[in-house]
Amino acid sequence: MTTIRFEKVSKSFGDYNAVQDLNLEIKDGEFMVFVGPSGCGKTTTLRMLAGLETPTYGRIYLDNDDVTLAAPGKRDVAMVFQSYALYPHMTVRKNLAFGPEVRGEPKAAIAKRVEQVSELVGLQSLLHRRPSELSGGQRQRVALGRAMIREPRIFLLDEPLSNLDAALRTHMRTEISELQRKLGVTTVYVTHDQVEAMTMGHRIAVFSHGRILQVDTPARLYGAPANKSVATFIGSPKMNILPARLAPGAGHVTVNCLGTVFTLPSLSLTSALPPEMIELGIRPDDIHWTKDAPSRCTEKMSGTVISLETTGSETFVIVDIQGVEVNSRFPSFVQIKIGDQVDLLFDRSDVHLFDATSGDSLRDVSSIVEMSALSHVK
């Protein structure tokens, strides 16, 4: 039963600011996912939470207890290190049992837990090996097992599945989610994998350059990104960012993007006086081939196909529209080749508008969700 609160936390290494002014609340039993590009401060934040790093500024609370300066052993957290940090002189069994032994748990209980956990992570047959005799993925599972053997106040998992094959990763994803739900332990999970983030997280915090850009549920993060960085970071393939102009009108604004002109109600914008030059964001998933488009898609663009990339179930087609590359999703059965002229359709309620300089979203986030909800109904 643990809530976590970061209050204005900053961490500098020398004069490099790894984490800046972090404010974040994680609810009891919540599965919080940290995502963000490499070097943006995710591990540093986790280490501050574990007590391995002292914030340069700010406070960290667990259940309203100030633990900013508390020693790691006092916080009752279990952590999977990004580097694994296995004890090389101990067998897998010893590695798993080390923590419980240190805490003086009864021998029989430890042996039983080791059996359970090694089965959970699929290491039963390797219990007698040393870390040097394991593959990278097996080592990572030992590291994961060492955390899962505990019932701590908080789980801190730093990219715990990064080295596993696709099947094992999917399997472990479910196992972790299930264990977390069963134990109800507040969890912070770092990952570079979009699918992991979207499927496992109750909420996702997007980091960039030591700051949190947005914390939200996976659906809202995808549907209503607060700025351009979040929009392009979440979702694969990346959201298209296209140059556009805004012209204000009575009760609406007119958007002109690569020759396509459409209007949006001004109420759906955050500011009454938006800039003229903006950037328009639209996901490849929301751009449809004419013959495959839902009827709500009324805005049209056309261009020349310059490259194709098929994933099997669908084909992503990059289309050159007035010199700008636009990625769009086509059904895989479409017979199409490079150089073809194609027409693309999209729904104006699916577009995101960003300030060209600050990158902030210009659309009122609540209105986007409502509008798209409406448009999906009709």
Place this chain on the structure above:
Amino acid sequence: MLNPGAKASKESDSGAPVPNPVSGLSFEKVFSNLTIAVLGVFFAIPMLWLVLASVDRRATYALKLPLLTFANFLAALQPENLGALGNSIIMSVIATVVGTVVAFLAAYSFSRHYIPWKGPVLLAILFLSGVPITVLIVPMYEMFSYAGWLSLVPTAILLAVTAMPFQIYLIKNFIDAIPLDLEEAAFIEKAGTLRVLRSVVVPMTMPGLASAAIFGFVNAWGSFLLPVVLISDVDQQTAPERLYGFMSSTSVNYGGIAAYSIIYSLPVVLLYVLMSRHFKAGFVLGGAVR
């Protein structure tokens, strides 16, 4: 040493088949093997003398065939000689244990903790390891006699101190190589500092600790001047001093010296054999971090 690898690659560049690097005579090879042979003889002859003289009834300083006897060994195994060996063992073990334990703790602090002016302090320690304790023998004697310490145990501790600078350096290098993550992982499991040292740091520093211990032991074992000056009680004399018991003003018992020397060198050989398994450092860090 020869460098067959470099030679082979030179020849394979020119397209010729790589020759067996062992076959064939070259000036290089003859010269280097000769040098090694000469050096080997320099070491082997005294050893040979030691063995031959120890079983020679009429041993002299010359190298010759012995008139077989065990009398020398019987003389070397006289109670007072054995007692001196015992004293040497006690002294060396105390010096080894004290020196290695203290050096380990110091090395851990130097490796992991914040210490003001760490660099200069470490340099000073390195410098100290080069200062022969002999230059301090007079003030040391004064100090020991003033404090009433002219006996075996304080001398052993002083010997431990003389080995410490080098031991600290040696062990610190090993601790530096241990990823910090491992200790942090243990701290997160609620292990205390002593537990982390015992279960994580010590096992991984074992090769360093073994080397440091052997260094400490040999340093104390072979020490002559300090025990002679600082141990006043005849019953606490150490083995190197007893060697002098085989020399009188009129004659030298070469056979006795040789036999006693052989007995005297056995503990060190034994120690190397016992410690050798701790030297296989290779596996120790494998697989800890990616």
